[in-house]
């Protein structure tokens with residue numbers, strides 16, 4: 405069984421997926437981490453992030469592995485764990501450019517489709533493109549201001565700066581952020597994290 409949870413940036417995908425996965429006793433898969441890892445490798449390799457062929461060569465020469473766990477995902481570059489380096493303003497600024505390359509998307513999708521079921525998959529196009537046959541699909545939204553207020557607990561920037569960056573990323577990611585026609589859309593703005601998780605679990609359990 406695959407559950408897909410897509411949505412806009414900072415809508416709560418990782419936190420909600422982790423809670424749903426833990427309740428179901430299965431792992432969750434954060435597809436965004438693979439795009440973030442590709443961005444980190446590109447930046448640290450001194451590459452032009454617009455140069456998809458060179459970026460792809462670099463990714464093939466430096467194998468990245470996603471370890472999906474219910475308690476949180478880990479990303480490995482060979483034997484070295486890089487998870488803690490993937491959530492920074494620098495990566496946020498570059499990741500949409502990297503994620504727009506069809507070849508990078510194919511690199512990510514291949515890794516995701518090779519994972520053993522069951523799992524909860526979160527990202528932008530899990531329900532539309534990567535796992536269109538998933539039986540349970542959800543799509544999270546919230547206003548940019550609410551998302552910025554939530555994220556301000558985790559980042560040093562002020563709320564208007566975070567809000568502007570989120571709106572910029574939504575715009576750059578717009579090619580990937582449509583909900584699947586059969587997804588249940590949840591506006592998490594007026595909901596607590598636990599309410600979102602319980603709503604999804606109730607829907608899955610029918």
Ligand SMILES: Nc1ncnc2c1ncn2[C@@H]1O[C@H](COP(=O)(O)OP(=O)(O)OP(=O)(O)O)[C@@H](O)[C@H]1O
Nearest residue numbers: 412413414415416417418419554555592595596597
């Ligand atoms: N319904 C909610 N109520 C309150 N806080 C929430 C809710 N959903 C998420 N949060 C908080 O919002 C922040 C962003 O959530 P999270 O990192 O899960 O979003 P995301 O969609 O995975 O982000 P990104 O797109 O950047 O990977 C976290 O601090 C999380 O605890």
Ligand SMILES: Nc1ccn([C@H]2C[C@H](O)[C@@H](COP(=O)(O)O)O2)c(=O)n1
Nearest residue numbers: 435436439499503527528529577580
């Ligand atoms: N399925 C996905 C997942 C992620 N992306 C891109 C778009 C995001 O800006 C970036 C980081 O994802 P996040 O950690 O914010 O979920 O990766 C995508 O295009 N498709």
